[in-house]
Amino acid sequence: MEDIKITCLHGRHLALGAKMSPFAGFDMPIQYSSIINEHLAVRQKAGVFDVSHMGEIWVEGADAEAFVNHVFTNDVRGLEPGHILYGMMCYPDGGVVDDLLVYREFVPESYLLVVNAANIEKDYEWLLSQLEGWNCSVRNESDSWGQIALQGPKAEGILVNLFGMKEAAQLGFYTFCNLEYKGKRLILSRTGYTGEDGFELYTTPENTVELWDRLMEAGVEPCGLGCRDTLRFEAGLPLYGDELSPEISPIMAGLGIFCKLDKEFIGRDALAAQKENGAPKKLVGIEIEDKAIPRAGYPVELEDGSEVGVVTTGYHSISLDRSICFALVDAAYSKLDTPLWIRIRKKVFPGKVVKKRFYQTNYKK
């Protein structure tokens, strides 16, 4: 395992006895106590995640807005300072480079792109490759920033009471503000990847460690990537590499709402054609009537055994006690209530197509 990276909180994870595993090129905590405990802590109280592996790329300059709008599926024109949009960067064929958040900075002509850890270099190179003719710069600052996600119904109260961040109570969903912590910039953002209310805090690595330590002292549950995946899955949120990829377009993944086809962007024509003609495959939710667990890669079949798709993520849902999965299936079998079968080892389990948002999310509007 050469060149594995670590985050600024790596030593803290080891000291807590976390089960560590490589993820996106980083040695990351999968769980501290148990995935179930950590999952339930976020749903019922609050939990904190080290997400310092995520990438931070700034686009700045006179053409920053136009350039971001050219590479991004969502429409940043008119996005107000302090507001955030979710969307993708696509290849001309509609395949996905990455899914990301775009932050409209308070200073003019400046956008922060928060990208997946596994894709930082690829995204940066992609942006640079598209830059010719645009009057703006692209700067990858991923290594200079730490990030923690404080998620759950008690997250706001913890920020206000523990850190005195009363601004947390004022922020709406998908907005952010600039704070100062120990003289350094701290971006407080009401965003997350769990289906619960929550915040993401971007600041220096040193500040990140200090915030983490104070949260640990206050008894906030440390949460690993294991429950990050179970939480996002229940909330119907895609993971790049599983539900979005160069082969799985946003239209196939059911994320057309984040693709503004009435503006120009890379991949627009391909996505418009998919929307017009129907994508060959669609991402669906499937629930099976058994406690067996549909895992990524398991075949999705018809009653006669013919294969019509594949599971992309699946769990026995911790919050819902249901065996559910996302699966990419032939579009003909993507309607709600369509009966489908999943092959799990030697047995085949009957199920049906259900809504992808399995869990009722609790975002603060």
Add this chain to the structure above:
Amino acid sequence: MSQILEGLKYSESHEWVKVEDGIALVGVTDYAQKEMGDITYVDLPDEGDEVTAGESFGALESVKASSDLYSPVSGEVVEVNSELEDAPEKVNEDPYGSWIIKVKLADASELDALLTAAAYTALIDE
């Protein structure tokens, strides 16, 4: 530290075997349950199935992953622990008390090929 009981036989795939009157009780070790984390489902065979030493007879599922169960011995499955269907977490709570299947030994000499407690301890310490 993982608990290892004296007097049991162990497989390299982290199952334990305890023999009582020609019947082998098969479960997974403390080390295995710790590695898996919260077990949420036990895929059991049917009573009457034939199992073969070294071959898969079922699976344990944790939140995150599925792990095949390999039979350390050959023979007929005379009983499955159906209690685990509704309470798979018992494998985490009491791995040596939670046998998964009982096998009528077809060939008791297969037990000689399995690891002693000392040999299994050495295996997981590696």
